[in-house]
Amino acid sequence: MNTLKTILKTVGFVSIGLMIVIPFLFTGNEKPETGKTEIQYWHSTGQKEQAPYYVNAFNSTHDSIQVKPVVIPWQEQEKKVLTALLSGNPPDVVNQFSPVVKWASRMALRPLDDLIERDGLDSTIFFPSLWKEMRWQGHIFAIPVYTASYAFFINKRLFREAGLDPERIPQTWQEVREYSRKLTKYDEDGYFKQIGFIPFYQQALIPGQSTLPTPIIMAWQLGAEFLVDSGHSLKLNNPEMQRACRWILDYLDDYPMDKLSAFTAGFGYGDQHCFVSEKIAMMILPSTFPEHIERYHPDLDYTIGMIPSFQGYPTTSFSGCWWVAIPRGAKNPEASWEFMKYLIDKEVQLATVEAMEENLFPANRLAAFDKRFDKDRETDIFLKHIEVANSAVVVPIAHDVFWREFYNAVERIMHKVQPVDAALEQAEKTVNHELHKALEYDEYIRSKMDFFNR
Amino acid sequence: MKSIDNLKSFWKSPLRRNQAMLGYLFVSPWVLGFLLFGLYPIIMSLYYSLCQYDVLRIPQFIGLGNYRELLFKDPYFWKSTWNTVYYTFLRTPLVILGSLMLAVLVNNAVKGIRFFRTIYFIPSIITGVVLSSIWLWMLNPQYGLINTTLAFFGIQGPLWLQSPEWSKPSIIIMSLWSIGGGRMLVFLAALQGIPQQMYEVVDLDGGGWWNKFRHVTIPMVSPVIFLWTVLEIIFSFQVFTEAYVMTKGGPLNSTMFYNLYLYYKAFDDFSMGYASALAWLLLLFILIVTLIQFRVGRKLVYYEGEKA
Numbered sequence: 123m124n125t126l127k128t129i130l131k132t133v134g135f136v137s138i139g140l141m142i143v144i145p146f147l148f149t150g151n152e153k154p155e156t157g158k159t160e161i162q163y164w165h166s167t168g169q170k171e172q173a174p175y176y177v178n179a180f181n182s183t184h185d186s187i188q189v190k191p192v193v194i195p196w197q198e199q200e201k202k203v204l205t206a207l208l209s210g211n212p213p214d215v216v217n218q219f220s221p222v223v224k225w226a227s228r229m230a231l232r233p234l235d236d237l238i239e240r241d242g243l244d245s246t247i248f249f250p251s252l253w254k255e256m257r258w259q260g261h262i263f264a265i266p267v268y269t270a271s272y273a274f275f276i277n278k279r280l281f282r283e284a285g286l287d288p289e290r291i292p293q294t295w296q297e298v299r300e301y302s303r304k305l306t307k308y309d310e311d312g313y314f315k316q317i318g319f320i321p322f323y324q325q326a327l328i329p330g331q332s333t334l335p336t337p338i339i340m341a342w343q344l345g346a347e348f349l350v351d352s353g354h355s356l357k358l359n360n361p362e363m364q365r366a367c368r369w370i371l372d373y374l375d376d377y378p379m380d381k382l383s384a385f386t387a388g389f390g391y392g393d394q395h396c397f398v399s400e401k402i403a404m405m406i407l408p409s410t411f412p413e414h415i416e417r418y419h420p421d422l423d424y425t426i427g428m429i430p431s432f433q434g435y436p437t438t439s440f441s442g443c444w445w446v447a448i449p450r451g452a453k454n455p456e457a458s459w460e461f462m463k464y465l466i467d468k469e470v471q472l473a474t475v476e477a478m479e480e481n482l483f484p485a486n487r488l489a490a491f492d493k494r495f496d497k498d499r500e501t502d503i504f505l506k507h508i509e510v511a512n513s514a515v516v517v518p519i520a521h522d523v524f525w526r527e528f529y530n531a532v533e534r535i536m537h538k539v540q541p542v543d544a545a546l547e548q549a550e551k552t553v554n555h556e557l558h559k560a561l562e563y564d565e566y567i568r569s570k571m572d573f574f575n576r
Numbered sequence: 577m578k579s580i581d582n583l584k585s586f587w588k589s590p591l592r593r594n595q596a597m598l599g600y601l602f603v604s605p606w607v608l609g610f611l612l613f614g615l616y617p618i619i620m621s622l623y624y625s626l627c628q629y630d631v632l633r634i635p636q637f638i639g640l641g642n643y644r645e646l647l648f649k650d651p652y653f654w655k656s657t658w659n660t661v662y663y664t665f666l667r668t669p670l671v672i673l674g675s676l677m678l679a680v681l682v683n684n685a686v687k688g689i690r691f692f693r694t695i696y697f698i699p700s701i702i703t704g705v706v707l708s709s710i711w712l713w714m715l716n717p718q719y720g721l722i723n724t725t726l727a728f729f730g731i732q733g734p735l736w737l738q739s740p741e742w743s744k745p746s747i748i749i750m751s752l753w754s755i756g757g758g759r760m761l762v763f764l765a766a767l768q769g770i771p772q773q774m775y776e777v778v779d780l781d782g783g784g785w786w787n788k789f790r791h792v793t794i795p796m797v798s799p800v801i802f803l804w805t806v807l808e809i810i811f812s813f814q815v816f817t818e819a820y821v822m823t824k825g826g827p828l829n830s831t832m833f834y835n836l837y838l839y840y841k842a843f844d845d846f847s848m849g850y851a852s853a854l855a856w857l858l859l860l861f862i863l864i865v866t867l868i869q870f871r872v873g874r875k876l877v878y879y880e881g882e883k884a
Contacts, residue, residue, distance in 0.1 A: 127594065127598070130598060130601075131598065131601070134598070134601040134602065134604070135601070137605070138601075138604060138605070138608070141605065141608070200843070201843060204631065204632070204846075207632060208631060208632075224846075225632075228630055228632035228633055228846070229632060229633060230632050313718060380735060380739075383717070383735050383738040383739070383827075384717035384718045384735055384738065385718065386738075387716050387717050387718065387735070387737070387738050388716055388718050388719055520845075522840075522844040522845050523845055526840065526844070530828075530829065533826065533827065533828055534828065537740075537827070537828060539828060555649075556845070559628065562628075563628045563630070563633075563636055566628070566636045567633050567634065567636070570634060571634075
């Protein structure tokens with residue numbers, strides 16, 4: 123009896139001891155071989171099974187540094203990185219698509235200024251709209267690697283059917299409106315069978331991905347400034363935004379909202395995408411879309427042009443990019459930096475976009491404008507859009523709130539629940555409230571720790 | 577005094593002490609787990625709810641600031657609360673009644689009843705995201721099964737998920753899909769526990785099926801009805817997946833449910849302090865509703881073995 127008790131006791135104590143000790147056994151840094159630094163690289167592009175081209179290329183040319191790639195799911199990239207940061211054992215390099223400032227403003231990334239200065243990295247090789255996004259409060263926190271672009275897609279077959287010249291892509295919004303009337307078809311019950319263009323509708327390619335709606339592009343084209351007071355407040359209820367919304371409301375007079383909702387509800391992903399299934403004839407779509415067409419409807423007869431603008435105003439587009447950065451607390455900044463510099467090398471960039479399954483654009487302009495990359499008319503049009511792009515990060519430290527409020531306001535306007543200025547005013551107020559809260563919090567943090575002088 | 581003496585003598589006996597120690601030892605993994613992964617986060621979230629906090633930086637104590645803003649300034653709080661209350665109080669009675677009716681139906685001793693029970697149970701196997709995708713198509717205003725069927729009878733169907741008026745009812749209708757699941761089985765078990773003599777008494781008194789149902793079935797299963805009402809209300813308050821997958825809170829925020837708003841605040845905006853405050857208010861709200869139910873339930877529920 124006593125031996126049994128002793129055994130039980132021992133087992134009990136040992137298991138409790140193990141529970142406490144085991145977690146600590148796995149926190150140490152693994153060093154695979156002497157003289158080699160292994161760095162963890164998290165990305166969400168490419169396929170799970172195979173390492174990206176540039177990782178293999180880097181590993182085969184570098185003896186002292188070995189990169190270990192880890193694929194994180196696209197929809198969960200933010201949450202995964204967040205938990206990794208909180209655990210205190212983050213990856214050495216992250217490749218992300220969400221706004222740099224979202225992380226930089228929260229001190230989640232290591233400032234790169236010292237490394238950039240030491241190695242004399244020339245920032246003018248990048249597209250300016252992308253480089254601008256890497257900056258927060260005068261410091262650089264990330265390096266842009268790839269970007270996507272946008273263009274105005276038209277369905278040539280539907281153009282011909284409607285008696286329009288498919289080689290003449292509409293240049294102004296007014297023209298789009300006239301074309302759209304000709305391109306719209308109804309069934310016997312008065313429901314839409316096909317529409318030329320829906321100015322507030324932007325469908326994402328995959329669930330969970332968001333896209334920019336037309337009203338903000340129009341406002342940018344008219345010259346709207348959203349962030350005023352040196353970044354301390356948002357002006358959404360501005361004349362340009364109002365004009366864009368009113369124009370769209372006027373446009374929608376020809377398209378009853380309930381019928382429009384019924385029509386757009388039928389759109390899906392893959393071959394159900396409204397442009398792929400030829401339900402919409404004109405649409406602003408990303409540079410990754412031709413591949414999408416190739417996969418789901420290879421016979422689709424389409425062409426691309428510049429995004430239309432108002433008569434007399436220049437066109438504009440928007441941008442976002444994949445960037446790489448070193449999370450705060452990562453253990454091998456030197457090795458990570460070596461890898462990051464490698465990624466933006468012109469030749470590596472060219473070879474990478476060639477090998478990638480997605481149709482992405484190099485962030486390095488020297489690569490983007492190289493003849494080996496910029497080889498056809500389509501690429502040329504996409505590149506022109508990157509040059510005139512605005513950043514999709516409109517309100518840096520209240521990014522998600524801004525877009526949520528923006529979409530809500532546009533929805534209220536289009537459903538005629540609220541007049542244009544009231545809806546914009548309401549969204550502006552909510553965003554500004556959040557923005558001010560974020561700024562106050564930021565001030566508090568700065569008073570507590572002098573992070574930037576470290 | 578005597579009890580303390582007892583306790584003293586208890587601890588004096590080495591055998592007893594040893595047994596007690598062993599007992600504690602055996603429950604310790606659970607206790608440790610609970611303290612570390614249960615109680616600690618709960619207490620911290622209460623503290624964070626009093627802070628401005630984005631997880632990546634240190635919390636800034638702001639007292640009741642988050643709560644004040646939620647209750648008096650945030651229109652989304654009231655909008656999402658209203659949406660959730662609407663969903664809960666319309667859905668719960670329908671679900672309970674539906675499950676009970678189905679249980680009564682499959683309680684009949686007809687031939688092949690096991691087959692029917694299986695048939696009714698099968699839909700509940702399908703889970704959240706898949707179910708949402710199926711219903712997204714069924715509810716499609718132009719091509720969906722429901723509106724096509726309605727059109728066959730000459731009825732013009734609504735826009736369902738695309739309409740601010742119909743989006744919540746759509747999600748409620750959708751959730752009735754699983755009335756044949758676990759709930760029905762529990763009701764069935766309760767129904768089968770009712771002694772046959774009780775129904776025979778009604779027969780002797782000349783009562784029909786309604787009297788049997790009203791005066792025997794309902795009182796006898798009332799504890800189960802009560803239990804499920806309490807549980808369903810708690811579950812309904814946590815509605816999330818359907819709106820997250822199908823509507824993202826739209827149109828016009830008509831399906832912005834409480835938990836969806838909490839999710840956006842926490843994981844899009846990283847406003848963890850604010851989200852914690854939302855979570856604690858939800859807990860408080862559910863607690864109050866449950867306490868009220870227990871108060872009311874005491875009068876309505878018949879427990880066998882208790883004095884009537």
